[in-house]
Amino acid sequence: MELKKILIANRGEIAVRIIRTLRSMGIRSVAIYSTSDKSSLHVMLADEAYCVGPPEPLESYLNIDKIVEVAKKCGVDAVHPGYGFLSQNPNFVKRLEEEGIVFIGPPSRVHLFSGDKLGARIFLSRNSIPVIPGSLEPVDSLDKALSEAERIGYPVILKPRFGGGGTGMLVCRNAEELRENYKIASRLARSAFGYKDLYLEKYYSSARHIEVQILADKHGNVVHLFERECSIQRRFQKVIEETPSPALSDEIREKIYTTAVRIAELIGYVNAGTVEFLFVPEEERFYFMEINSRIQVEHPITEMITGVDIVREQVKIAAGERLSFSQNEIERQGCAVEARVYAEDPENNFAPSPGLVEEYYPPRGPWLRVDDYVYPGYEIPPYYDSLVAKVIAWGSSRDEAVNRLKVALEEYIIRGVKTNIPFLYSIICDEDFRRGNYTTTFLLEKEFLRASSDITKISISREKVEVVYKTGVSPWVLSGRIY
Amino acid sequence: MRKRLRIFLGEEIFEVEVEYFSSKSKISKAISPRKVLKSFSKRNLASIGVFKKQIVSPISGKVILVKAREGSFVKKGDVVAVLESMKTKVEIHSHRDGVIKKILVREGDFIKSGSAVAEIGD
Numbered sequence: 001m002e003l004k005k006i007l008i009a010n011r012g013e014i015a016v017r018i019i020r021t022l023r024s025m026g027i028r029s030v031a032i033y034s035t036s037d038k039s040s041l042h043v044m045l046a047d048e049a050y051c052v053g054p055p056e057p058l059e060s061y062l063n064i065d066k067i068v069e070v071a072k073k074c075g076v077d078a079v080h081p082g083y084g085f086l087s088q089n090p091n092f093v094k095r096l097e098e099e100g101i102v103f104i105g106p107p108s109r110v111h112l113f114s115g116d117k118l119g120a121r122i123f124l125s126r127n128s129i130p131v132i133p134g135s136l137e138p139v140d141s142l143d144k145a146l147s148e149a150e151r152i153g154y155p156v157i158l159k160p161r162f163g164g165g166g167t168g169m170l171v172c173r174n175a176e177e178l179r180e181n182y183k184i185a186s187r188l189a190r191s192a193f194g195y196k197d198l199y200l201e202k203y204y205s206s207a208r209h210i211e212v213q214i215l216a217d218k219h220g221n222v223v224h225l226f227e228r229e230c231s232i233q234r235r236f237q238k239v240i241e242e243t244p245s246p247a248l249s250d251e252i253r254e255k256i257y258t259t260a261v262r263i264a265e266l267i268g269y270v271n272a273g274t275v276e277f278l279f280v281p282e283e284e285r286f287y288f289m290e291i292n293s294r295i296q297v298e299h300p301i302t303e304m305i306t307g308v309d310i311v312r313e314q315v316k317i318a319a320g321e322r323l324s325f326s327q328n329e330i331e332r333q334g335c336a337v338e339a340r341v342y343a344e345d346p347e348n349n350f351a352p353s354p355g356l357v358e359e360y361y362p363p364r365g366p367w368l369r370v371d372d373y374v375y376p377g378y379e380i381p382p383y384y385d386s387l388v389a390k391v392i393a394w395g396s397s398r399d400e401a402v403n404r405l406k407v408a409l410e411e412y413i414i415r416g417v418k419t420n421i422p423f424l425y426s427i428i429c430d431e432d433f434r435r436g437n438y439t440t441t442f443l444l445e446k447e448f449l450r451a452s453s454d455i456t457k458i459s460i461s462r463e464k465v466e467v468v469y470k471t472g473v474s475p476w477v478l479s480g481r482i483y
Numbered sequence: 484m485r486k487r488l489r490i491f492l493g494e495e496i497f498e499v500e501v502e503y504f505s506s507k508s509k510i511s512k513a514i515s516p517r518k519v520l521k522s523f524s525k526r527n528l529a530s531i532g533v534f535k536k537q538i539v540s541p542i543s544g545k546v547i548l549v550k551a552r553e554g555s556f557v558k559k560g561d562v563v564a565v566l567e568s569m570k571t572k573v574e575i576h577s578h579r580d581g582v583i584k585k586i587l588v589r590e591g592d593f594i595k596s597g598s599a600v601a602e603i604g605d
Contacts, residue, residue, distance in 0.1 A: 343569065344569075344571075351542065351571075351573055352542065352544075352568045352569035352571045352573065353542070354542070354543055354544075354568060354569055355543070355596065382542070382543040382544050382545075382568040382569055383545075383569075384569065384570070385569060385570055386569040386570070386571070
């Protein structure tokens with residue numbers, strides 16, 4: 001089945017990124033937007049754009065009825081959900097299936113499977129996939145929680161069975177904390193996800209977050225596109241990602257790929273997905289965490305080292321095509337690093353900073369990719385995520401990639417809103433980061449990253465760039481070398 | 484002759500001592516003390532810091548909780564209301580000690596940055 005017209009049920013940088021691929025494939029793109037996004041870049045780039053409601057996500061980007069109505073009215077063949085919003089909502093996927101509109105992503109049964117975190121654990125561990133040590137049945141009473149925790153060994157983490165995104169997860173270091181947290185966790189689980197079911201896992205305070213990108217077509221072919229390491233996180237939010245991971249030996253790396261592909265095969269996965277693992281360096285072991293049934297924010301680093309356009313593959317898979325390459329035809333080249341630019345104030349406890357972008361001059365240069373959606377005069381609305389841009393650098397070695405990212409951050413100019421760029425810069429200048437020596441607690445341990453000693457370094461080179469920006473005159477001309 | 488001055492920068496208060504003196508030659512660049520005093524005249528003070536009668540939100544967002552009650556006493560730094568902005572909770576703090584005269588927002592309201600959340604007095 002040929003897909004000629006596709007609706008993008010998303011906004012921001014990912015909508016822009018998807019539209020660009022669709023345009024390059026000669027596919028007509030349809031944008032949807034809320035009233036606060038009328039002047040957003042994705043609206044301007046798409047071939048058609050329709051307003052779906054007021055700014056509140058529930059009334060616009062999460063409004064299934066309205067989105068389906070627009071999709072039918074303008075006669076699209078398929079919907080690409082991006083990430084977040086409706087991307088992993090089984091009801092949305094089911095509704096589109098009923099309406100005969102192709103959903104660019106896995107079928108609803110996969111979303112139901114991956115949404116039940118405990119169910120997935122049980123199923124996979126029965127199929128001898130390593131899962132994090134912990135309970136393999138619902139923990140439905142405090143007594144059960146206490147006896148399970150005794151068996152697993154403290155510290156443990158309480159997690160909601162139907163959860164995600166770090167909500168309602170509570171670490172318990174001893175029985176007393178477990179007693180206190182049990183009630184809170186089940187209440188949180190009920191209010192956030194509608195079910196109070198919980199389960200327990202051993203808590204590894206210091207480990208590494210490794211994920212494997214997979215592609216699976218409708219004909220049972222599964223390939224992986226290598227791994228990404230996303231251990232640099234702040235409050236469960238990823239900040240810097242890189243590939244390949246500096247933590248893995250070749251032996252473990254191969255093992256983790258085979259395991260990811262096997263998981264995808266076991267559950268009959270279709271389309272692009274990510275299998276997340278926790279790698280515990282001192283044990284030299286990895287455990288399955290969860291499967292993300294959508295495109296990930298950090299997918300560009302994989303694209304940079306493989307040359308595969310993941311969105312393009314998603315569209316082709318959804319159209320029923322077979323994967324056009326086999327595993328041994330996919331080659332990895334070099335290293336890629338991504339830094340996420342958020343509109344938040346690192347000097348004020350990372351408070352969000354929506355508002356008018358007065359000046360905007362993103363970095364440019366070879367081996368550099370910037371996925372963004374803002375422009376001078378654009379007002380970043382306060383209703384949505386604070387992600388403004390992703391800066392991705394490629395290098396033949398890790399050092400080369402990181403150095404290019406460093407230069408890019410030095411050149412980046414955004415005025416009007418505060419961003420975390422100085423914070424990102426401090427991270428990639430850190431010696432431990434440069435050595436690849438970090439775990440998920442990196443940002444907690446490096447409190448000094450909040451101090452902004454390195455920020456002054458940025459502003460020096462920033463002034464130089466500004467000369468070009470403001471006057472249009474190269475600094476070489478100004479310094480008298482070129483006439 | 485020395486004069487004590489207070490400088491308010493956002494929520495921070497700085498106390499400085501200013502001295503009138505004659506030997507200008509010691510300093511290469513200085514603002515005249517009169518100019519300093521002028522820029523911190525009472526009229527200016529009223530618009531910033533402790534004299535300000537309104538608690539203002541520094542950020543746009545949706546009011547998800549109004550914590551302060553009309554007639555209640557709040558201390559500087561107390562949470563007056565909580566906003567949701569960019570999927571993050573942001574607390575609005577009182578910039579001074581005082582009594583909440585009037586609450587100007589309701590839960591569910593969407594407010595712009597710089598708009599008043601409550602009136603505060605002595």
